[in-house]
Each structure stands twice: as C-alpha cells, then as structure tokens.
Amino acid sequence: MLTIERLNKTFAAPSGPVVALSNIRLQVERGQFITFIGPSGCGKSTLLKIVAGLDTAYEGTVELNGKAITGPSIEKGFIFQEPRLFPWLTVEKNIAANLSLRSADVRRRVDELIELVRLKGFEKAYPKELSGGMAQRVAIARALLRKPEILLLDEPFGALDAFTRSHMQEALLDIWQNSRTTMLFVTHDLDEAVFLGEKVVIMNPRPGHIRNVIGIDLPYPRKRTGASFQELRSRVLGEFEKVESPPQTDVGAGI
Numbered sequence: 001m002l003t004i005e006r007l008n009k010t011f012a013a014p015s016g017p018v019v020a021l022s023n024i025r026l027q028v029e030r031g032q033f034i035t036f037i038g039p040s041g042c043g044k045s046t047l048l049k050i051v052a053g054l055d056t057a058y059e060g061t062v063e064l065n066g067k068a069i070t071g072p073s074i075e076k077g078f079i080f081q082e083p084r085l086f087p088w089l090t091v092e093k094n095i096a097a098n099l100s101l102r103s104a105d106v107r108r109r110v111d112e113l114i115e116l117v118r119l120k121g122f123e124k125a126y127p128k129e130l131s132g133g134m135a136q137r138v139a140i141a142r143a144l145l146r147k148p149e150i151l152l153l154d155e156p157f158g159a160l161d162a163f164t165r166s167h168m169q170e171a172l173l174d175i176w177q178n179s180r181t182t183m184l185f186v187t188h189d190l191d192e193a194v195f196l197g198e199k200v201v202i203m204n205p206r207p208g209h210i211r212n213v214i215g216i217d218l219p220y221p222r223k224r225t226g227a228s229f230q231e232l233r234s235r236v237l238g239e240f241e242k243v244e245s246p247p248q249t250d251v252g253a254g255i
C-alpha cells in the first residue's frame with residue numbers, strides 16, 4: 001500500500017545543510033498498525049509529514065497505492081499531539097468540519113463515528129466541555145470522516161495523563177480493529193509502541209535512519225504485565241539502547 005524507497009531529506013541551516021532522513025526504505029501493507037519510536041531528532045515526525053504530503057522537498061520515492069504522494073489528500077488523515085478543534089463548534093460539527101450535517105450521508109457518517117469513538121451523548125458539547133482524551137477522540141473521528149486509507153498519528157497521546165493515555169490506547173485499537181484503517185503512529189513511549197503496534201520501527205538520529213524493524217507477535221488485546229509482552233519490550237529496549245550506527249541499505253525494506 002505504502003512504498004518508500006531511498007528517501008533522503010535535508011534541511012537548510014545557517015551552519016550548513018542538516019540531513020534529517022537518510023536512505024529510508026519501507027513497505028507497509030494495507031490495514032497494518034505500525035509504530036515508530038526513536039530519540040528526538042531522528043526524523044519520525046518529518047517522515048510522517050512527508051507521507052502526509054505536507055513536505056514534498058525530498059529525494060527518493062514515496063508512493064501510496066503506486067502513485068507518488070505530491071501533497072495532502074483525503075486518502076491521508078493526520079492527527080497531531082493537540083486535537084486542534086474549533087472551539088465555537090460542537091462535537092458533531094467539529095467532526096463534520098466543512099461538510100453540512102443537513103446532508104443525510106454526512107449525518108449518518110458522523111453518527112457512526114460518534115458511536116465508534118464512544119462519544120454518544122456528547123454530540124452537542126463544545127471542546128471546553130471535553131476532557132483531553134475526549135477531544136482527541138473527536139479529532140480522530142474527524143480524520144476518519146472521509147474514510148482515509150491511512151491515518152498518520154504524531155504523538156497524539158503525548159499530552160495526556162497516564163490513566164487517560166492508557167484508555168486512549170485501548171480506544172484507538174478498538175477504532176483500528178473496527179475500521180481497519182492503516183495506522184502509522186509516532187511515539188516516544190516504548191511501552192506504547194509495543195502495546196499498539198504489529199511492528200515497531202526503531203529509528204536513530206544523526207542522520208535519521210531505521211535501525212531495525214521488530215514484529216510484535218502478540219494477540220490483541222495485550223497485557224502489559226505478561227511475560228511475552230515484557231520479553232518483546234526488553235528486545236525493543238535493547239535495540240533502542242545500542243550504540244548508534246550508520247544507516248543500512250536493507251533494514252526496513254519490507255514491513
């Protein structure tokens with residue numbers, strides 16, 4: 001579904017060019033849930049923005065369903081760390097965004113999404129009346145309205161407290177299993193990466209490159225306290241803690 005080949009991204013800086021991404025190669029299949037983890041500056045968010053079509057100044061190939069990504073489109077939904085809701089609109093109108101709820105199709109779809117993200121009864125509420133987790137669920141529902149083929153999530157739960165974050169992780173998995181939308185999820189949280197992802201992409205900085213891709217062969221729902229989960233967590237942590245090495249040409253070619 002998503003193919004990235006020999007992707008390189010360089011930023012201009014007063015001190016000279018800065019290589020943000022080097023030789024990124026990925027193949028993501030339809031319906032997969034892929035998590036990305038790595039230290040600050042390894043290019044995780046930059047990679048997500050390129051896939052979203054928000055950044056097109058790069059070298060290499062980035063294709064969705066065999067077509068080059070040249071800009072934002074309804075095939076790609078993007079979720080930021082902050083929900084970015086319109087404070088003057090209700091939950092249902094935030095989800096509908098620029099589409100009219102007077103349309104029977106839009107009304108039906110909005111109602112389905114409110115049910116999916118478990119916000120039934122809050123249709124008329126305003127963002128100031130919502131918790132952080134509820135607001136982020138509105139943002140996810142809005143991104144799903146146009147049925148994107150891929151949903152890109154850039155640390156969407158980073159600003160939430162631990163309890164709400166755990167609840168939102170479970171809610172997102174429920175949404176994914178019901179919608180089967182392909183998910184690319186960036187996080188700094190190792191437990192979150194292992195809990196959510198079918199595969200974890202581990203990235204290193206200077207320049208940003210893929211160190212390894214680890215498959216998380218655990219059934220859903222997952223138990224964080226289970227021995228298998230802790231074993232995989234330790235494996236990911238071991239890769240994460242390794243001395244940084246130069247980019248490799250074959251790592252991450254097929255996930």
